Amino acid sequence: MTLLTLIWLPLLAAPLIYLAGRLAGRAREMALLALLAAWVPFGLLVTARGNAAASFTYGAITLQWDGLALLLTLTALGLGTTVTLYSFWQMAAEPGEEKYYAMLTALIGTMIGLGCARDLFNLWLWFEAMAVTSYLLVAFYREQPASLEAGVKYLLQSAAGSVLVLLGIALVLAETGSLDLAPLPPESSFLLRLAGGLFFIGFGVKAALVPLHTWLPDAHAQAPSGISAMLSGVVIMAGLIALLRVLTLLAGDGPIWGWLLLGFAAANITLGNLLALRQTQVKRLLAFSSLAHMGYMLLGLGVAFLLGSRAGAEGSFFHLLSHALLKGAAFLAVGAFLTIFHTFTQDHRPLLISDLAGASHRFPLVALVLSVAVLGLGGLPPLVGFMSKWQILTASFASQNGWIIALVLLAALNSVLSLAYYTPLVNTMYRHKPAAAFAQATALPISMTLPLALLALAILLLGFWPGLVQGIVNNAAGALFP
Template sequence: MNWMALVLVGVIAFAVSGPVGMLGRRGGNGWQWVSAVVAVGGGLCGLVGAFAVLLGSLSESLSFPAAAPAMTLDLRVGPLSAFFLIPIFAIGALSSIYGLGYWRQSRHPRTGRKLRFWYGLLIAGMAMLTLCENSIDFLVAWEMMALSTFFLIIIEDQKLAARQAAWVYLVATHLGTLLLVALFAILRVITGSFLFHPLPPGQVGMGLQTTIFLLATAGFGLKAGIVPLHFWLPEAHANAPSHVSATLSGVTLKMGIFGMLRVLTLLSARPPAWGFFLLTLGVVSAFMGVLWAIGQHDVKKMLAYHSVENIGIILMGLGLALLGEAEHQPIWIVLGMAGCLLHVWNHGLFKSLLFLSAGSVIHCTGTRDIDRLGGLAKSMKITAALFMLGSLAICGLPPLNGFISELFIYLGLFHTIARLPILSLAAAVLAMVGALAAACFTKAYGVAFLGTARNNVRRAHESGPTLWIPMCVLAAACVLIGVAPSLVLAPLMHATAAWSGQTLPALGSLVPFRTLSMLGVGLIAATGVGFLVQRYALRQARTGATWACGYIAPSKRMQYTASSLAQMLLTALGPLLHQRRREPRISGVLVGPSHFHTVVSDPVLKDAVEPIWRRLRSMLARGQGFQKGSIQNYIFYMLLILLALLAFTLPLAMLWKLLF
């Protein structure tokens, strides 16, 4: 059977689901359901095709010739691209179902149809991106994905925050595109073709290959959200609709990782410096991402910073695999790349679950502010349970999927200690990141779901089935991979071998999968027994008012907030954070109302990007005098720019010939 055709059916179905969703009346929901059915059907077709290619370690190609060679559409699906197609189709389909209740057309008559149109194009663009074997096609799919994301972020364009987040994203993504254009231009000059041909070994200098590697790291790193290129990410994910945020975080960021992996397969050299560089970037991204997350009050912004953290963990696995290639250590390659790839899946699952759970809370309470929530576990039992499960998974705790992929990276780092002892620091930082993530989600879950309800959540109720059914599917996948990790053994080995291109030791001989499964089942059984004993066997505790330190009339405002619960950590880590404190000045006998507020802002955005933008805007404002409205002046400007470009490019071309 032609599995490529089935994958393309999925791509086309998502592309068609957008225009289908624009049909019908502005206030009707009928065509929204038709659009979701088309998307889910396409997702299932794409999943079947991708799984067949991945499990069979197949490779299928398809080419559509055109009059101009640069316009030929060259597609190929192999184990690596199929590995990334699976979360695209799965999360795309589940989020389409979620949108039926979260962004109902009858409640959003102005934006509902636009959202479905751009969402379908986003999924189709990402899927096409993984299939492209031609740099021109790749850039077209990349721009399709980038522009769709922009219009999804700015979907609520009446909100200033959404407009600002979307424009910052647009600038960042096109800066990354410029770097990718330069990268593919260099590859075109070297290979003489727009096709993705591997560089001939020994014929391309190390300096030029390092330039390609750095361009790929920067260009794709802007999309992935690597520190310090993450500055667009928190606001963009916070202001998009929640099911869009789930897709952006769970899938779209991984297109940056896919691009890096794809370019690395083209390069003939993989020196150890590249591995150390990516490993260092991963350590910094993971550590700083979780630090910034701890100080957030906005639940979606907190989850966005945790995406930065998990992209860092993925990079650590990739850096370890590159070091294994350079040092001829196949065990490092297997454990590093398996951890990298499995964390791509795992992060897509538990982060999508967390964003959808947060969306359920926002849908019922109308706020993203953690400090305004409380007591939701009583009225939103399903959402509370699923958010807790996602929190445990993202913290890397057994028996859930996050533990398995991080375990691979831990084991790989432990294998390097005899040869590279300094990498033990990376393992220590990874452990610290897990501990800080546990502290962060203890804060988020405790403040939002436990305690006493605040005013705005007293009438909160559980969301409808279209919201919690996709969440339950994601939660089941998190548990399944955690309890039965051997199920992903074959897909991981096939994708890892496709990236490495060499014979590698079996992952099953390096990781005790059977022991992990037994421990996972035992933990779940022990938890279930403990719950039943506590619920039915033990004497029921008497219910009474919480001790309030002697206060006669305690208020719900006396509960812990996100700031107070994280105060100790924020104070200890203050030098690493961009924290602003607004403290009341209390003096005199009679004191009026006062407030204490802390904000942890992004130092890259506040201290680097915004000052550069202000200076650039000031410089551009000075040039407004040249805009006189005269055609003759504009033609003269064009002539000057043409001469300047010639004066710049001719010496550059001569230098290129001398060097290469």
């Protein structure tokens, strides 16, 4: 029952938030309240030892709480609450504010549901629900053609992927007569392998595997900054987790799936960094770096699937958490600058790196958070990004396999390359002469700076003490590799 409360609380709150916004102009308070309330069943589930609270069955539908669901819920709820608070000031002047909060809350609910889904079709349904809410959020700025363009591209590409997933489901149903997400016998038929390929591409679109990633930079750059943080920090990760759930179905079928993950890892890491290297738009740069970070996670997961070991998956799930923190902080900090910048320019030009010149003088905290976030993304200690990358690379190297070691070196070199586009961002902010937009801007409200400070603190805390989340990460890996 607790589980059901956790999932449905945000979903049922969504229309209420909309109404509260429409009738009383109180959408944001309502949304924050709903999300804070959702922490209660979450806490109960984490502390509950018995299984009764942690699963729910209705007819053929089963929702089950496990380590992976916990990880996804923690990320979605944590980042979601932060983003909601952060949006208080930023979205206050936007028309359709109440839709924003309603959709954001619903998005969080769908992701929690996705984490708990225990059969293929439910997985698809939650996945589709998550997609629908995120379409609306990406295309939130209805009056901007660029935003609509990004939304349409995102929608059509995701929908194409979703059809492939459906075909895969049909094949699995035809072959096995069951949709349960339980491992299938090792000897796999032609149809099941075909289904595996379809799942890979179908979920891969949402998880932004190269070359299915083309929607991502557009959507991340055009969405409201809070949504960019959610998309990059959680939504593409939800796609990845959906993919992992169906892969456990086929994991008995030899090393092919592990190698495929590793192949995509190489493509994502390399292309993500190369495409980010020459970017001048800050949000687009961060979007491309998400591709690279997805690649690091795929590396650890590929090794885990290949060797059937948990170590790689633990590293990847730690990186999932750390990426959510780092990229969340980065997008939110950039969003703060973007709002100031747009207030100054009175148009919707994208924020260029050079526009950030001297931003640190008027906004030392935001600049510090952004610096910490991008340097952490670049994998420098003592920030959490270093620790999680290290865990992935250690686990991969321990395979003692030449190809994987080569891939580790590629990842490490790419990490160096990524510093070449992160550091100019930092240096630009610490110039002495502030750009016009930042020279006389007013101070930011605490509702905006507090989430940023919290994220930065978490980045530092986990950088010094990665053991804090090892339990969560262990359980998540254990859910995949029992």
